[in-house]
Amino acid sequence: MKTSIAVAVAVLAILGAGAAHAQGTLEAVQKKGFVQCGVNGGAVAGFSAPDSQGVWKGLDVDLCRAVAAAVFGDANKVRYTGLTAQQRFTALQSGEVDILSRNTTWTITRDTSLGLNFVGVNFYDGQGFMVPTKMRAKGGKPAAKADKKGAAKGAAQGGITSAKQLNGATVCVQPGTTTELNLSDYFRANGMTFKPVVIETLPEVLNAYFSGRCDVFTTDVSGLVSSRASRAPKPEEHIILPEVISKEPLGPAVRHGDDRWFDIVKWSLFATIEAEEMDLTSKNIDQKASSKDPSVQRFVGATGDIGKMLGVDNKWAYNIVKQVGNYGESFDAHLKPLGFTRGLNNLWTKGGLMYAPPIR
Amino acid sequence: MKRGWFYQAALLAAAGLVLWFFISNTQHNLETRKIASGFGFLWREAGFEIGETGAIAFGAADSYLRALGVGLWNTFRVAAVGVVLATILGTLVGLARLSPNWLLSRIAAGYVETIRNVPLLVQLFFWYAIISENLPDPAEALQPLAGVFLSNRGIAFPTPWSTPALSGFNFVGGAVLSPEFAALLVGLVMYTAAFIGEIVRAGILSVGRGQVDAAHSMGLTRRAALRFVVLPQALRLIVPPLTSQYLNLAKNSSLAVAIGYPDLVSIANTAMNQTGQAIEGVAIIMAVFLSISLSISAFMNWYNRRVALKGLRR
Numbered sequence: 001m002k003t004s005i006a007v008a009v010a011v012l013a014i015l016g017a018g019a020a021h022a023q024g025t026l027e028a029v030q031k032k033g034f035v036q037c038g039v040n041g042g043a044v045a046g047f048s049a050p051d052s053q054g055v056w057k058g059l060d061v062d063l064c065r066a067v068a069a070a071v072f073g074d075a076n077k078v079r080y081t082g083l084t085a086q087q088r089f090t091a092l093q094s095g096e097v098d099i100l101s102r103n104t105t106w107t108i109t110r111d112t113s114l115g116l117n118f119v120g121v122n123f124y125d126g127q128g129f130m131v132p133t134k135m136r137a138k139g140g141k142p143a144a145k146a147d148k149k150g151a152a153k154g155a156a157q158g159g160i161t162s163a164k165q166l167n168g169a170t171v172c173v174q175p176g177t178t179t180e181l182n183l184s185d186y187f188r189a190n191g192m193t194f195k196p197v198v199i200e201t202l203p204e205v206l207n208a209y210f211s212g213r214c215d216v217f218t219t220d221v222s223g224l225v226s227s228r229a230s231r232a233p234k235p236e237e238h239i240i241l242p243e244v245i246s247k248e249p250l251g252p253a254v255r256h257g258d259d260r261w262f263d264i265v266k267w268s269l270f271a272t273i274e275a276e277e278m279d280l281t282s283k284n285i286d287q288k289a290s291s292k293d294p295s296v297q298r299f300v301g302a303t304g305d306i307g308k309m310l311g312v313d314n315k316w317a318y319n320i321v322k323q324v325g326n327y328g329e330s331f332d333a334h335l336k337p338l339g340f341t342r343g344l345n346n347l348w349t350k351g352g353l354m355y356a357p358p359i360r
Numbered sequence: 361m362k363r364g365w366f367y368q369a370a371l372l373a374a375a376g377l378v379l380w381f382f383i384s385n386t387q388h389n390l391e392t393r394k395i396a397s398g399f400g401f402l403w404r405e406a407g408f409e410i411g412e413t414g415a416i417a418f419g420a421a422d423s424y425l426r427a428l429g430v431g432l433w434n435t436f437r438v439a440a441v442g443v444v445l446a447t448i449l450g451t452l453v454g455l456a457r458l459s460p461n462w463l464l465s466r467i468a469a470g471y472v473e474t475i476r477n478v479p480l481l482v483q484l485f486f487w488y489a490i491i492s493e494n495l496p497d498p499a500e501a502l503q504p505l506a507g508v509f510l511s512n513r514g515i516a517f518p519t520p521w522s523t524p525a526l527s528g529f530n531f532v533g534g535a536v537l538s539p540e541f542a543a544l545l546v547g548l549v550m551y552t553a554a555f556i557g558e559i560v561r562a563g564i565l566s567v568g569r570g571q572v573d574a575a576h577s578m579g580l581t582r583r584a585a586l587r588f589v590v591l592p593q594a595l596r597l598i599v600p601p602l603t604s605q606y607l608n609l610a611k612n613s614s615l616a617v618a619i620g621y622p623d624l625v626s627i628a629n630t631a632m633n634q635t636g637q638a639i640e641g642v643a644i645i646m647a648v649f650l651s652i653s654l655s656i657s658a659f660m661n662w663y664n665r666r667v668a669l670k671g672l673r674r
Binding site for chain 1: 632
């Protein structure tokens with residue numbers, strides 16, 4: 001119902017919106033004095049979750065902070081809107097948020113038919129499955145005594161080790177996600193059946209899984225790792241199966257048709273990646289800014305007019321790195337403590353996929 | 361008279377103009393932002409599975425239209441069963457509150473005051489948590505009756521043509537009432553019954569004391585007096601507000617989305633999100649609930665005319 005109201009409000013906003021979009025997003029943002037950023041309202045630790053002081057922290061949050069640093073020279077000029085998977089696109093379409101930075105998978109359908117543009121990828125992910133370690137592949141006959149003892153004794157032996165053993169399982173999943181579609185694709189492709197339990201909010205769907213309502217919880221591996229570390233009553237009782245069944249390039253998106261704003265958000269993301277490649281960090285950038293390296297000079301805005309071309313201050317990239325940090329710093333601060341490794345999200349020079357076009 | 365017509369026409373024109381503005385403005389905005397529109401998506405493959413499909417067979421390869429049909433069926437199922445059970449429970453509660461038995465009437469009063477004053481959404485979460493957290497895994501399912509299995513996957517019970525048996529993760533065969541359906545049904549019935557109880561009580565109390573005394577003095581028992589004298593007169597006051605409660609129950613069933621019961625709203629929400637066509641989705645939800653509500657109203661109005669005092673019809 002909550003969603004329906006939110007969607008209805010957003011629909012009304014689309015119905016009524018007209019004059020509001022005559023001016024570009026950049027002008028509108030500058031006028032109101034802050035960036036309105038749509039993040040995951042389900043509080044996904046590491047990506048977007050409020051800390052104990054109520055300050056939003058995470059990789060997706062840092063993207064919005066980077067944009068604010070580029071536009072205003074102040075990374076704190078961001079306001080956050082927590083969105084569910086179902087609310088997110090309507091919120092962006094209707095102008096409720098300026099940036100959607102909410103672990104959202106970039107697909108062609110979304111890019112072409114939803115009236116939005118993905119600016120890039122800030123996390124390369126894939127969908128996985130989490131199951132309790134105590135779960136066994138073939139429950140077999142109704143609860144024979146020996147069976148039960150065996151289960152209690154050896155959780156490791158006989159436990160589920162592959163997603164291929166999940167035929168007939170009940171699967172908890174959030175609606176309106178690519179996850180939901182990949183899930184049916186995977187089971188169909190492998191000739192297996194399943195029963196979905198579809199619950200909208202992350203806390204509720206996790207409750208259902210942890211209470212045993214479902215045999216399996218599926219979402220992007222990042223979400224599994226994050227939920228297991230931050231929400232499971234006993235993290236060691238859940239394993240993530242080795243199969244990664246999809247490509248999930250997660251990235252921020254902006255409204256279709258505003259190229260200038262699209263450029264700013266896109267290059268804010270690239271600046272954080274480029275900074276890591278150039279070994280510029282929030283700690284050393286002041287010191288390196290005085291170096292003679294021309295690429296560094298261009299990056300910090302000492303020479304050239306790159307900022308002006310974007311429509312922001314020439315020190316935009318310096319402000320991003322100084323106040324938010326480079327991509328690696330964000331990753332280490334938010335995701336490393338939860339047990340994430342860089343993997344695909346390492347720089348291209350270190351075997352990953354993170355690659356920014358040159359800033360020149 | 362003429363001036364009256366003029367104002368009517370002006371109002372109609374103004375309403376039409378506002379509507380036209382909304383429609384054209386929406387179309388313009390959708391086009392400039394390249395947001396897909398139209399109902400063509402209904403025939404595309406849905407691509408997602410639905411946990412409970414009821415009487416309609418459904419797979420991921422079926423269309424959005426069929427998925428919405430499953431959702432409609434699920435909404436209809438919980439609303440229809442809910443209305444019947446809420447009426448029965450509500451009537452019992454209403455009668456219990458008027459009972460000369462002190463304890464019984466106090467319990468009924470406590471029930472009404474508690475249930476009526478706690479938000480329905482909270483109650484749904486409560487019932488869902490009770491059901492899914494307290495029942496055992498399928499492997500250790502309770503068997504209250506032979507062939508009936510009670511677990512956190514729901515109640516599996518035998519039908520004339522198949523019996524449930526544990527196979528792998530879950531029970532196969534028989535019929536299953538899911539925890540989501542059970543939680544939603546219990547929540548809706550308990551909540552609505554509290555209101556219906558008060559409506560029944562008010563209806564009965566509206567029948568003059570003299571009528572009851574007269575019935576008793578004619579030698580009718582308490583039960584007979586209730587059935588032949590009080591209830592027929594009370595019904596004409598009970599039916600109109602009862603209609604509102606039926607409408608509320610049908611509409612409140614859309615809270616299903618919070619606890620994972622695949623009702624129409626839940627499935628339309630998913631369709632909206634997969635296709636990005638929120639306006640069409642909201643329009644479908646509105647049209648369906650309007651139809652359901654108008655049908656209930658039409659039926660209850662017909663029934664109301666039957667029980668209304670003859671000759672007082674207006």
